[in-house]
Amino acid sequence: xxxxxxxxxxxxxxxxxLDFDGTLSPIVDVAAxxxxxxxxxxxxxxxxxxxxxxxxxxxxxxxFLRRLLPPSVVLSGLYGLEVVRDGxxxxxxxxxxxxxxxxxxxxxxxxxxxxxMVIEPKGLSLTLHxxxxxxxxxxxxxxxxxxxxxxxxxxxxxxxxxxxHPPIAADKGTAxxxxxxxxxxxxxxxxxxxxxxxxxxxxxxxxxxxxxVRVVVAGPEAPPELVARADLLVDDPGGVVDxxxxxx
Numbered sequence: 001x002x003x004x005x006x007x008x009x010x011x012x013x014x015x016x017x018l019d020f021d022g023t024l025s026p027i028v029d030v031a032a033x034x035x036x037x038x039x040x041x042x043x044x045x046x047x048x049x050x051x052x053x054x055x056x057x058x059x060x061x062x063x064f065l066r067r068l069l070p071p072s073v074v075l076s077g078l079y080g081l082e083v084v085r086d087g088x089x090x091x092x093x094x095x096x097x098x099x100x101x102x103x104x105x106x107x108x109x110x111x112x113x114x115x116x117m118v119i120e121p122k123g124l125s126l127t128l129h130x131x132x133x134x135x136x137x138x139x140x141x142x143x144x145x146x147x148x149x150x151x152x153x154x155x156x157x158x159x160x161x162x163x164x165h166p167p168i169a170a171d172k173g174t175a176x177x178x179x180x181x182x183x184x185x186x187x188x189x190x191x192x193x194x195x196x197x198x199x200x201x202x203x204x205x206x207x208x209x210x211x212x213v214r215v216v217v218a219g220p221e222a223p224p225e226l227v228a229r230a231d232l233l234v235d236d237p238g239g240v241v242d243x244x245x246x247x248x
Contacts, residue, residue: 015053022191048072080175173197189215
């Protein structure tokens with residue numbers, strides 16, 4: 001069976017949801033410089049006119065994503081804490097009070113964190129990067145854990161970084177289920193550990209009769225546990241675009 005057939009034959013009942021960094025955009029040293037690979041923006045806009053849902057779901061804030069992606073694409077930022085659909089933004093209930101906590105941790109980290117650590121505030125979360133200084137990994141991880149203990153935020157490992165999030169039951173799995181409710185075919189593409197909850201959600205959807213497809217960008221940093229669960233493998237974000245072109 002062609003795994004993509006339901007998306008071509010019944011597009012109005014189908015959803016394509018994609019991670020951003022490493023999936024639509026190559027991984028870059030400076031997070032602010034990430035951009036969608038050539039052809040991605042136009043293709044997503046086209047598919048949004050055919051499919052029931054085209055969405056980008058990321059650890060990035062929606063304010064970053066909406067500068068780079070067409071308004072026809074639904075955006076789920078900070079692992080579902082923020083959503084923009086049809087130009088209207090909404091935050092998950094209960095998140096507002098955590099903005100001040102995140103801002104405080106960002107200030108403290110800038111003043112007293114490991115020298116060379118890159119701090120990326122995201123409003124409702126922040127990421128502490130060591131991509132440009134891999135030798136800082138233990139220090140950054142220890143700092144993040146200490147700040148999580150102090151603030152009540154949760155530390156989550158990511159690619160060459162640690163993320164600090166509010167202790168709210170939200171991840172790419174809960175976000176994916178909320179976005180795709182009522183659709184009969186769902187494809188999700190990702191490249192990192194943060195995408196594993198989305199694959200767990202696909203398992204739950206499949207158990208309910210939804211046709212699901214797991215796409216993994218199997219780059220050098222792709223975790224083996226994610227690759228092992230893939231239905232389809234591509235080499236890089238360009239491969240994701242090539243795959244999506246098969247949907248019409």
